[in-house]
Amino acid sequence: MGGDAGRAGEGELMSGAAVSLRASALNRRWRWVANHMATWLAVGATLLVIAPLVAIFVDLVYKGAVSLNWNFFTKLPVPVGEKGGGMANAIVGSGVLLGLASAMGVPIGIAAGIYLSEYGRGTKLSILVRFTADVLNGVPSIVMGIAVYALIVAPMKGFSAFAGGVALGIMMIPTVARTTEEMLLMVPHSIREAALGLGVPNWRSMLSITLKTALPGVITGCMLAFARVAGETAPLLFTAFGNNFWSTALNQPIEALPLQIYVYALSPYDEWHRLAWAGSLVLIALIVLAVSLVRYVTTRGALKGAR
Amino acid sequence: MNLRIQEPRAPRNTDVALPAGGIVSVAVPAPTSPIRSYLQSRGNSSMADSTFRWLMLLCALSIFAIVALIATELVTHSQITLAKFGWKFFVGSAWDPVNNNFGALPFIYGTIMTSIVALVIAVPLAVGVAVFLTEMCPKALRGGLSFLTELLAAIPSVVYGLWAIFVLVPLLRTYINPFLIDVLGWTGLFVRPDFGIGMFAAGVILAIMILPIISSLTREVMSAVPHTQREAVLALGATRWEMIRMGVLRNARIGIVGSIILGLGRALGETMAVAMVIGSSPTISKSLLAPAATMASVIANEFAEASDDTYRSALIEIGLALFLVTIVVNILARLLVWAVTRGAPARVS
DSSP: OHHHHHHHHHHHHHHHHTTTTTOOHHHHHHHHHHHHHHHHHHHHHHHHHHHHHHHHHHHHHHHHHTTOSHHHHHOOOOOTTOSOOOOHHHHHHHHHHHHHHHHHHHHHHHHHHHIIIIIOTTOHHHHHHHHHHHHHHTSOHHHHHHHHIIIIIHHHTSOOHHHHHHHHHHHHHHHHHHHHHHHHHTSOHHHHHHHHHTTOOHHHHIIIIIHHHTHHHHHHHHHHHHHHHHTOOGGGTTTTBOOSSOOOOTTSOBOOHHHHHHHHHHSSOHHHHHHHHHHHHHHHHHHHHHHHHHHHHHTSGGGTTOO | OHHHHHGGGHHHHHHHHHHHTTOOOSSSOOTTOHHHHHHHHTOOOHHHHHHHHHHHHHHHHHHHHHHHHHHHHHHHHTHHHHHHHGGGGGTOOOEEGGGTEEOOHHHHHHHHHHHHHHHHHHHHHHHHHHHIIIIISOHHHHHHHHHHHHHHHHSOHHHHHHHIIIIIHHHIIIIIHHHHHHHHGGGTSSOSOOOSOSHHHHHHHHHHHHHHHHHHHHHHHHHTSOHHHHHHHHHTTOOHHHIIIIIIIHHHHHHHHHHHHHHHHHHHHOOHHHHHHSOOOOOOOSOTTSOOOOHHHHHHHHGGGOOSHHHHHHHHHHHHHHHHHHHHHHHHHHHHHHHHHTTSGGGOO
16 A cells, blocks of 8 residues: 555645645545545455455355265265265266256357357347347346246156256356357457368368367356356256255256255254255365366466456 | 458359350369369368358357247246236235235345345445456456455355355344344334344345456446546546546446446346245335345245146246346346447447
């Protein structure tokens, strides 16, 4: 804050020079005070925002780490009162759901991104698609959940891993499409022209030249979408539903880490609360890892300034 | 751009046109050219090209399809209550699944109140953070701090809910709520009984969750304000705060409003954390400390146990309303943010 005081002093000097015109000593004093108040308010706001973040992480590590052991990763949930249960099925279930979601959301999202950047640049259709993708991004996840319930679960008369995967996959598409588009837009024209000049077919040049150049950024976008979807609970409540046993069948209900955390958090048992904290810690570790990776990739080389 | 992509095709077209016209193709290079024969041996790629193009277009259009599909599914599955209650569904305050009598007003009220609490807390803080990060923060700190605020956005809703149940709610109950009851009790918004859980707790956790959205968009909008604006104000002898107020915030205000509305959209639809701390009670009470339910939380809490068709249809209709409201809010917000970051009508003032 040393530089801050110096700059305020300059301001004082300047207005001092103009004193004959308008600024009285009182006015100058008030402006000085307002300036400093604003600075400290902004600093205070930042600290106040960082505080819950730090609190959440400290609590997670403090309460989660104590119940994190080998059993947690290898055992099934046990009934109330027994010790040593784990969340192995939830971890595997989350993996299955996220795999399904990525298999659906990533190709469609990337393809939509290619269309937006390579074919539809500046056209009315692409502006509309871009806008719809942004709006779709803001649709609450619970709405996705009941829509997929109505679409898949109700006609098939049963909750299923497949329905959960579809719900998460749909949520990935807009994010992947938008980031892919942004990354492709940064690829210089000369690279496309070079490929086309060599007689490479257009589609081939897009896939193996343009897309390949932008690949680190595209992967970043996919990771972001993945991280966002990995923690989603609401769309899974009525699609994947949850399952206390081992299940990887796509037409059966399946457990997921966020669902298990939700159930355990609302239960009245201390043992389950501890498991919920441990599950959250695992989930957060996964997501923070993905986000940091994204951050690392985007702040390097050609992709700098992408976000 | 389109033109350039189509350029490689142009010579091929003339090739076809020339012989068709019956003119001796003088201008066409000798067909014996090794490059040309090599390319011809690989076949014509226009088929593959157009297939690829249609495939990409199809995927882009799938985004429209998804929105349309969500809308139609929600409408068809809420037919029962749409036909039975009509518009009265949204003004009726009775939520009685046993007697098949449904009114969504308590949830609309809960949604609005929690969102207002969230915005009242989050907006000043978010703008403060954005101002600090774009205008005041030393460069060395900026990257780390913005990463931290972005990390807030990456924490899953259910983890916020867990933290809120076991840390935030006890904190509110023992320290903050008694203080608010003493100071603001006269407004009627903070009166006992106080269980900790309720609309205020939900609003606070929502505020923490929407903060990163508002602050990161506000930052984006503020950095879109040209530097010349800042320099001009400073050159007139303004202090830094005056520069921020007159040079930056005034120019960015439309975009800031847009980002606030975007945060509102997120607050309206946020489900899990709210469902875990709001207390799930379909009642309308003036006190923010009373338990209530929001549109999203009632779906999350009751959908699984809704065995009756009318009950389920009522919940889906709430989902439909939530869908339409968030779409309108998001469209409004995006238009405002775009208006500024594109630089068009931003400098009207």
